[in-house]
Amino acid sequence: MTKVLAGTIDCDIHPAVPSLQALLPYLDDHWREMATTRGIDELNTISYPLNSPLSCRPDWKPAQGRPGSTLEAVQREALDGFGTSIAIANCLYGIQLFFSEDMAAAFARALNSWMAAEWLDKEPRLRASIVVPTQNPDMAVDEIERWAGDKRFVQVLMLVSGDRPLGKRANWPIYAAAERHGLAIGIHAGSNYHHPPTPVGWSTTHTEDYVNQAPAFQSQVSSLICEGVFNKFPHLKVVLLESGFTWLPAHLWRLTKFWRGLRMEIPWVDRAPSDIARSNIRLSLQPVDGPPDAAALNRLFEHMQSDEMLLFSTDYPHWQFDGTDAMPDGISPDLARRIMIDNPRATYARLSETVVMGTGA
């Protein structure tokens, strides 16, 4: 087993909103009343059904309530449990589902305020992603600007499946704001479920939905590169979260192959897509969807042609491995250190900045 090193940065954990009640104090009067009088239920999606084994490791399952929904649990299980120095909280809550842009903006603001006050103010090892109302890019930018001064927010969080491919220019104000403030763009598995989460329609099972996140990520890699996001925002880092990573080399071979013959469609893409991916795209470690033996896994790392792309993650509290075996066996000590420490630091520039306590709101 590859030991988790001191100073390791966990780039994907999921503190959970215990219930809508917890957000009510952070909504303004109008939306608090709307949430109550409309009888808005929990913003549950089919992404992580509570009783699915994937959604919570058995030893992290609380007697009651949602996994990872108390600070004590996250401290004990995600931080002390692995000895990580920093963990980045990516809160998965159904903000992206709303059809009302105003409601999405109000709830995103409440969620980020709750994150700052209930988590970041109380635990110095935590950092977080700004959850934005992707329904309206201008409103998303407003939310980024609201928190950009708070260096504990290191990333802007989006979901892999939404209303349009992420490379589209309508989204560019979000990327401009992120680049301007030194924030990464995190794209997490999940959907607003306005459309089928697979490219072939609605599937029957949770298994299919989860496994088929990979083609959604592939589509977004194509979109971001082909639309020229990294030509326009060359310093932007996009981090694929809970995406798996073994599909990446094959997808980049395919994208680069067809770019060679079709690049006149996208003349701004003036170097091979595989090169662009290596400079601007990063991926979280868990779930490791690789071959079971170390030799084959190392061949895959060779195919990636970069030791800078993977970022350590536990994906807490999702059940991707047991014990503290977040790192697969057989990784060279040099690559292991890069994955756990160097690559996260290089990707999230804000981690190296002085942390200023207090909310940005």
Added chain:
Amino acid sequence: MSWHVIGLASDIPPGGRQLVTIRGRPIAVFNVNGEYFGLLNRCPHQGGPMCEGLLTGLVESAEPGKYSYSRKGEIIRCPWHGWEFDVRTGQSYCDPEKIRTRAYPVEIEDGKTVVEGPYVAEKIPVKVEESYIVVDV
């Protein structure tokens, strides 16, 4: 290397191209506005017949959404997979240093010079009053 006479200068009009075989090599000869260029008619990717591809221009971009079209008629796209090659040099667009097709020098010489040699005119009767396309192979 030796210069081979492949035909009259007027055989390939501006914008035209012609496939010739010289010493067993298939060579595509292009007339780009009065300048002549020769490329091995075999795409370095998988051997596609380059001469049969679309003769086009170079599309470049200063930023996403901006298209600039230049060098009309100087880029040949392999008919098999669309890879672009510079007719002047044989270099590919996608990987110009590593992927290129062989380029052959092409000149226009008047008949008087051709008759004096050293030119190889295998099947072409040469008249002093005409101009000829000669390829160095």
